[in-house]
Amino acid sequence: MAPSIILHHYAGSPFAEKIRLALDLKGLQWFSVEHSNVMPRPLLEPLAHGYRRIPVLQIGQDVYCDTSLILDILEERQVPLYPKGTPNKGWIKAFSLWTDGPFFQLNTSLLPWGKLNEQFLKDREQFVGRKIRQADPATTERITSTLAAHYAVLDSILSDGRQFLAGEQPTLADVHGYMHPWFLLAIRQGKDMLGPDLKNYPHMAQWMKRVKETATKRKHAQSYQKLDPSKAIDLAEMQSKVPSGQGERPFPIQYSLGSTISVTPDDTGRVPVKGKVVFCSNERIAIRPYAVSGQGVDTRVWFPRMGYSVQVHDAKL
Known part of the structure; x- marks a missing residue:
């Protein structure tokens, strides 16, 4: 059985509204984990390892940051929002x-x-x-x-x-x-x-x-269920150990799989997340923070390449 879609958000977030709308337009069933609209968010920290922004999408042990990447991940599931005959x-x-x-x-x-x-x-x-x-x-x-x-x-x-x-x-x-x-x-x-x-x-x-009418018609019959934040942590911990990873070699970069890097948003919420690279491509990168800090849950934290800066601590080229 595929891991559940879990959205970490708060009701008044306009960027979370994007994701909620996309989930309904795609007819996906999901779990809602609500957090505070201000820091700290103690029950999100073990999963996101310092990432400051919200919403965050969790699927098993994978934690996806930034709405642009979250929408790309959801697009891999049913009912495309890039239908044929529409702009690319x-x-x-x-x-x-x-x-x-x-x-x-x-x-x-x-x-x-x-x-x-x-x-x-x-x-x-x-x-x-x-x-x-x-x-x-x-x-x-x-x-x-x-x-x-x-x-x-x-x-x-x-x-x-x-x-x-x-x-x-x-x-x-x-x-x-x-x-x-x-x-x-x-x-x-x-x-x-x-x-x-x-x-x-x-x-x-x-x-x-x-x-709004289209989203209401399309949304899953059960739409979403509320989930306790501690349960989301339990679900991530139940997954098998994070694999070492794979991916193409993007251009040009000074790091590779296994490198220790920090990833930081370019504009707001500029809190770096440090970890070992477990996946990299021209569109996205994933790191394993637990491998560096030994703190929190052993998750794979994903970021889009656009809009984020990378600081290399250990290149391992």
């Missing part, structure tokens, strides 16, 4: 660089930071590596105007009557795009809401409704 994988990945980059940064700039609790604010300051302050009225107006232009792009894509962003079937482009209006509507709930009025984007509003 590269186009959608390029689209996600916009949605996850400047579009998302503008959205978060308009959060009511001055009204959030101190623990959450301090956590996010550590996450981004700088002080966060509420934008002044003039800056807020400028950001709102710029953000409105981004929403107008989504609306214009849909203005030709297409059902979804890439055509007549939902793809990962819809998963990436859906996160932003969801963030404004579900997270802010209009209470302290800044930013553009989403009613000004009628095509996007209808598209959101179609995406």
Whole structure:
């Protein structure tokens, strides 16, 4: 029997919403493990070995970090979100660089930071590596105007009557795009809401409704079950020992299988995860932190190559 899909997340995470939406669109059954929206996360640490971000996907002893890699892993399972006749994988990945980059940064700039609790604010300051302050009225107006232009792009894509962003079937482009209006509507709930009025984007509003209806129709009959965090640790420990690994030799690199390296996100949550390389390719890399630290659970922790920096401690070429 194949190991279960376990999603480590919290309800208000926009990036976790991407994964939840993809799981439903693919009709996959999964287990939900909820963690705090701030550090520490003591029952995730033994599995992820210091990785700061969330969500994290666990399948057996494999722990997948970063939503881009998680979506690639889910794509290997039933109901593809790159259907025939839709833009190729590269186009959608390029689209996600916009949605996850400047579009998302503008959205978060308009959060009511001055009204959030101190623990959450301090956590996010550590996450981004700088002080966060509420934008002044003039800056807020400028950001709102710029953000409105981004929403107008989504609306214009849909203005030709297409059902979804890439055509007549939902793809990962819809998963990436859906996160932003969801963030404004579900997270802010209009209470302290800044930013553009989403009613000004009628095509996007209808598209959101179609995406949600399609996900509801497709989702697994049992959808997801809640799982205690300690049980997720038990399931990882029950797996056989992590194999030594394999993989092609990417270009150009200064390490190979068995090398000791640290992997760190390039932008936010820059906490390095150190381990022995057990898999490497041009798209992803996996390390075994337990082999270096002897702490936590003996998992294979996976990262995408794009968006992460590698520091070599022991090359073993």
